[in-house]
Amino acid sequence: MPAKLTFAVALLLGTAAYAQQSVTVNIGSSHPEANIWVYAMKNGFQPEVDRILAEKGEYKINWVEAYGGTLYKFTDTRAAVKDGIVDVGMVGTVWEGATMPLQNVTYFAPFATDDHMMLIDIFDKLNVELPELAESWKAQGMRHLSSLITDSYDIYSNFPITGLADLKNRKINAPGTSANWLSGTGATPVDGALTTYYTNIQTGVTEGALSFASGILPTRVYEVAPHLTKVGAGSMYFGSIAANERFFQSLPEPVQQAFLAAGPVTSKAHGEYVTQLAAKAMVDMQAAGLKVAELPAEEKAAWVNTLPNIIEPWIGQTGDAGKAVLKAYMSELRARGVTPLRDWDAGL
Numbered sequence: 001m002p003a004k005l006t007f008a009v010a011l012l013l014g015t016a017a018y019a020q021q022s023v024t025v026n027i028g029s030s031h032p033e034a035n036i037w038v039y040a041m042k043n044g045f046q047p048e049v050d051r052i053l054a055e056k057g058e059y060k061i062n063w064v065e066a067y068g069g070t071l072y073k074f075t076d077t078r079a080a081v082k083d084g085i086v087d088v089g090m091v092g093t094v095w096e097g098a099t100m101p102l103q104n105v106t107y108f109a110p111f112a113t114d115d116h117m118m119l120i121d122i123f124d125k126l127n128v129e130l131p132e133l134a135e136s137w138k139a140q141g142m143r144h145l146s147s148l149i150t151d152s153y154d155i156y157s158n159f160p161i162t163g164l165a166d167l168k169n170r171k172i173n174a175p176g177t178s179a180n181w182l183s184g185t186g187a188t189p190v191d192g193a194l195t196t197y198y199t200n201i202q203t204g205v206t207e208g209a210l211s212f213a214s215g216i217l218p219t220r221v222y223e224v225a226p227h228l229t230k231v232g233a234g235s236m237y238f239g240s241i242a243a244n245e246r247f248f249q250s251l252p253e254p255v256q257q258a259f260l261a262a263g264p265v266t267s268k269a270h271g272e273y274v275t276q277l278a279a280k281a282m283v284d285m286q287a288a289g290l291k292v293a294e295l296p297a298e299e300k301a302a303w304v305n306t307l308p309n310i311i312e313p314w315i316g317q318t319g320d321a322g323k324a325v326l327k328a329y330m331s332e333l334r335a336r337g338v339t340p341l342r343d344w345d346a347g348l
Contacts, residue, residue: 021059023255028066028086030074031195034218036277037090037148038067040270041241045088045146048262048269049255059255074193077239082141087247088259091142093239094176095193101318102136102325103127106236107177108314109326109344111304112333114152116235117271122332123147123237124267130328132321137240143248145263146241148270150212151278153178153233156225157208158201160291163299173197173209180310181210181233185303197221214274217281222290231295231303241266304341311344323348 027046029038046063053059072080078096081089093103106112106119113119127133127144137144155161155172168186173196179189190206194215200206201224208225209216210233216222243259251259286292295303315322330345 021252022062023059023251024062024064025088026064026066026086027088028071028080029090030069030072030077030080030092031090032068032218035194036150036214036270036274037238037241039273040146040148040266041088041090042067043273044266044269045241045262048265049258052258052261053255056254059252061255069195074195078140078142081242081244084244084247086244088145088241088243090148091239091242092193094178094236097177100136100140101314102133102321103237103239104177104314105322105325105329106234108180108311109329109340109342110153110178110181110233110236111342112234112330112340112344113338114232114235115338116149116151116274117268118333118336118338119149119235119237120147120267120271122329122336123149123240124264126325126328126332127240130325132324136321137242138245141245142242143245143259144240144242145259146266146270148238148240148267149274150236150238151214151274152230152235153181153210153212154231155208155229156197156211156216156221157227157229158225159207160227160293161229161295162293163296164303170208171206173200173206173211175210177314178210178233178236181307183308183310184306194219194221198224201225212278213281213285214277217277217284222285222288226290228285228290228292229295230292231300307342315348 027041031038033042049061066086071085074092075095077090077092078099080086081091093100097104124147127147164185170187171190172182172187173192174182174189175193182189192200197209198219198221248256326345327348333340
């Protein structure tokens with residue numbers, strides 16, 4: 001074989017071999033693929049990373065998926081990523097009030113906005129640029145990649161609600177810190193997650209749930225809780241897709257950059273999917289018999305205005321860092337033309 005041809009073949013073989021470098025990434029979640037944040041991981045993050053890397057041709061990802069709680073449950077999302085059970089996973093900060101309280105700011109400042117696309121934009125910014133939040137992720141040995149949100153929280157119940165009096169002595173699933181929203185209503189909050197609401201209500205453990213349409217539809221909770229009362233507690237920042245920091249640092253630099261670039265793209269795709277699913281949920285659930293009512297404006301105002309200062313214990317827990325996060329969050333809302341129903345940062 002002529003030398004030039006031998007060199008050309010070797011070059012081609014070397015290039016092909018180089019292009020075939022594979023990186024294995026274990027990715028997982030406590031929830032099934034129909035869930036809004038798992039959808040974001042599988043149909044947003046993974047293909048976007050693949051697309052970016054395919055353009056450069058140096059690396060490809062061998063995705064090892066562990067969705068649907070096959071490795072861990074919803075109470076262990078932080079530990080699963082922090083401890084490297086998975087390399088990339090959904091971290092539900094809503095369940096991490098003790099270890100990641102700063103990320104729960106929206107749950108302590110409800111009735112602020114139901115614009116979940118805006119919320120994504122705000123937290124993609126704050127999780128990276130606000131030192132208090134960025135350091136919180138670092139302290140847990142994780143790298144934030146993409147923000148996850150919910151559409152607006154309302155009450156799904158097996159009884160009708162026409163006013164606050166109807167909540168008295170009722171047991172309502174309220175995940176994590178959202179239990180605070182029921183303070184003063186007479187209802188008893190019961191912790192849980194989308195994966196537990198159906199059985200809880202069906203078996204009488206609870207009589208309803210504070211939740212959001214895009215999560216209720218795939219879990220079919222409306223079958224056992226056929227009354228939806230729109231109370232407008234607002235959209236919430238729920239957590240993030242995050243990478244184990246040690247694993248992230250071990251990745252080749254082009255793969256690291258692909259992960260970081262895919263994050264905001266995934267956030268946007270996640271928000272758009274939530275928009276579509278929430279709209280579809282309302283159509284499908286009502287067709288299946290869900291009865292929808294709006295909490296009267298005066299009842300909603302009474303609820304919001306008579307809530308205790310639920311942000312105060314959170315500030316007591318988080319100190320100056322919490323004050324900085326709350327001020328930043330409220331400032332971002334107001335800069336976008338939003339007037340929260342309560343000035344949770346008043347006096348800070």
